[in-house]
Amino acid sequence: MKLYSGPLSLFTQKVRIALAEKQLAYERIEVGWSRADRYLPHHPDVVALNPKCQVPVLVDRGLALYDSTLILEYLEDRYPEPPLLPKDPALRARCRQQEAAADEIWFPHVWTLIEERFYPPPADGSDAGRAAQAAGELGALYTELDDALEGRDWYGDAYGVADIGTFVMAQAARVLGAPPPAELRNVSAWTERVQARPPVAAEIEATTAFLARTLAA
Numbered sequence: 001m002k003l004y005s006g007p008l009s010l011f012t013q014k015v016r017i018a019l020a021e022k023q024l025a026y027e028r029i030e031v032g033w034s035r036a037d038r039y040l041p042h043h044p045d046v047v048a049l050n051p052k053c054q055v056p057v058l059v060d061r062g063l064a065l066y067d068s069t070l071i072l073e074y075l076e077d078r079y080p081e082p083p084l085l086p087k088d089p090a091l092r093a094r095c096r097q098q099e100a101a102a103d104e105i106w107f108p109h110v111w112t113l114i115e116e117r118f119y120p121p122p123a124d125g126s127d128a129g130r131a132a133q134a135a136g137e138l139g140a141l142y143t144e145l146d147d148a149l150e151g152r153d154w155y156g157d158a159y160g161v162a163d164i165g166t167f168v169m170a171q172a173a174r175v176l177g178a179p180p181p182a183e184l185r186n187v188s189a190w191t192e193r194v195q196a197r198p199p200v201a202a203e204i205e206a207t208t209a210f211l212a213r214t215l216a217a
């Protein structure tokens with residue numbers, strides 16, 4: 001199995017965590033990335049395998065698959081143990097929905113913070129108001145998450161892709177200056193549980209080190 005991976009790609013990070021949780025061996029191919037040029041030029045294999053020219057791309061048994069959500073679904077179908085989705089159809093759908101919401105609803109606000117705080121300002125200037133608005137939207141999402149976690153340790157009936165996808169976005173928001181409010185106790189306790197998972201802890205450590213090197217360069 002091969003994974004085309006980006007060092008700061010949150011979408012790839014979800015897949016790396018799932019592969020580690022399922023204890024699957026794979027070859028990791030790190031595509032080029034820099035703060036100035038981002039992913040350009042795209043890795044030629046990624047151009048060939050993904051019409052969107054994005055990572056992650058997973059190659060397994062002759063199948064080349066792009067989009068992190070679809071990759072997680074494939075991994076669950078092909079390598080069901082240990083499970084990262086509940087068996088109950090309604091709970092399973094709820095977790096899949098949350099995993100997708102992390103990408104589609106949370107990530108755009110995280111992306112605003114990335115653009116404002118990490119990449120060089122665009123030619124038309126940086127707008128601090130955008131970052132404040134994104135942090136506010138994330139605040140509302142943290143509150144929703146806190147409500148969803150009331151009385152439960154995990155988003156579903158056990159740790160799984162909903163926790164991984166949501167945590168990855170929340171962790172990036174935290175690093176970018178929009179942490180969850182401390183009074184959201186369910187989110188705080190859940191965060192501690194998720195980051196105690198060895199694959200998650202390893203990702204946080206590697207990403208923090210890469211970020212520090214990038215910002216020092």
Ligand SMILES: N[C@@H](CCC(=O)N[C@@H](CS)C(=O)NCC(=O)O)C(=O)O
Pocket residue numbers: 006008009010011012039040053054055056066067068069103
């Ligand atoms: N919906 C896709 C998004 C993937 C994505 O946005 N990948 C970014 C890195 S985080 C990328 O490869 N960007 C390269 C580019 O657009 O040039 C997924 O879930 O995999």
